[in-house]
Amino acid sequence: MKFSDEQIHRYSRQMILPGIGGKGQRKLMEAKVLIMGAGGLGSPAAIYLAAAGVGTIGLADFDRVELHNLQRQILHKTDDLGRLKVESGRETLESLNPEVKVQTYSDRVISANIPEMIKGYDLVLDGSDNFPTRFLVNDACYFERKTLISGAILRFDGQLSTFKPHSGGPCYRCLFPEPPPPGMVPSCQEAGVLGAVAGVIGILQANEALKEILGLGESMAGRFLMFNALNLSFHEVKIAKNSNCPLCGENPTIKELIEYPQVCQA
Amino acid sequence: MSGEEIKIDIDKELNLKGKICPYTFIETMLTLEEMEPEEVLRVIVDYPPAACEVPRSLKNEGYEILEVLPINGTDWAIIVKNKEIE
Numbered sequence: 001m002k003f004s005d006e007q008i009h010r011y012s013r014q015m016i017l018p019g020i021g022g023k024g025q026r027k028l029m030e031a032k033v034l035i036m037g038a039g040g041l042g043s044p045a046a047i048y049l050a051a052a053g054v055g056t057i058g059l060a061d062f063d064r065v066e067l068h069n070l071q072r073q074i075l076h077k078t079d080d081l082g083r084l085k086v087e088s089g090r091e092t093l094e095s096l097n098p099e100v101k102v103q104t105y106s107d108r109v110i111s112a113n114i115p116e117m118i119k120g121y122d123l124v125l126d127g128s129d130n131f132p133t134r135f136l137v138n139d140a141c142y143f144e145r146k147t148l149i150s151g152a153i154l155r156f157d158g159q160l161s162t163f164k165p166h167s168g169g170p171c172y173r174c175l176f177p178e179p180p181p182p183g184m185v186p187s188c189q190e191a192g193v194l195g196a197v198a199g200v201i202g203i204l205q206a207n208e209a210l211k212e213i214l215g216l217g218e219s220m221a222g223r224f225l226m227f228n229a230l231n232l233s234f235h236e237v238k239i240a241k242n243s244n245c246p247l248c249g250e251n252p253t254i255k256e257l258i259e260y261p262q263v264c265q266a
Numbered sequence: 267m268s269g270e271e272i273k274i275d276i277d278k279e280l281n282l283k284g285k286i287c288p289y290t291f292i293e294t295m296l297t298l299e300e301m302e303p304e305e306v307l308r309v310i311v312d313y314p315p316a317a318c319e320v321p322r323s324l325k326n327e328g329y330e331i332l333e334v335l336p337i338n339g340t341d342w343a344i345i346v347k348n349k350e351i352e
Binding site: 008009012018 | 288289291292293295296299300323326327
């Protein structure tokens, strides 16, 4: 496939980078990334992936745009209030880069539809805002052998890691075997979150997705990054595969997808 | 480097007259990526900084520069050898 003059111009500042060139740009254009949640994390991630020319971006979110989303969910604008987030997100991404194919999923992600949803993608980015979905996405990625780039935020803090149990690394359950009991952990709705924190972590997820697609640099698999906005500090810890992991350990107890009850979700 | 062109077998020629940096480098690299290993490309540029910048960037990417020489008052030829199989 030949690049058009417009493509060369659009992507010139990354094609010129060592290790990318035309071959890397082609990898990006052929890549398919599914983003779970078109919210605080999914918005910045989707924007940078579309800008970089990732060929197919899937957006999964059943929610509609509300006013209190706009403080951090930069895919959506005031005019989009009341619209499905995946529709508003699609419009933003297509206006940024018409070459990107945006696939949307506006059904709630459940055990019955997630395997089919993620099958056609190379990579999954988790930007979901609740534990039941987070565990469902992790388990589905494990069963479908998809690389998962996980991000989470609350108040002034953020976390990031990449899970590739199919190539030897840990999965999310190696760290957190079970969801916390309902009510133990506050949600963003209760505790709040600084919009820019979502930006930092969502953009780092995009960064890691681009690295995984291009095969560049050091993967975040086996590493867990914690960010605090108030101290402006990043801390990294090494994480190993847990042989007692209920999902990917030596004697797994989880053999199929589990749906934990959604608490406090309208 | 003298103005005398030494005899090098050229497999392909790329005319980038009218193009500026960084597109001179990018288009050279894209052309090399599609050529066979160790084939030789002759690139013609007329943007003065490109005569220095393109060979330097290609060297950084691991390509071998065989020759850079002015061919008339406005144009330069850059002769570059493609990488071996990666």
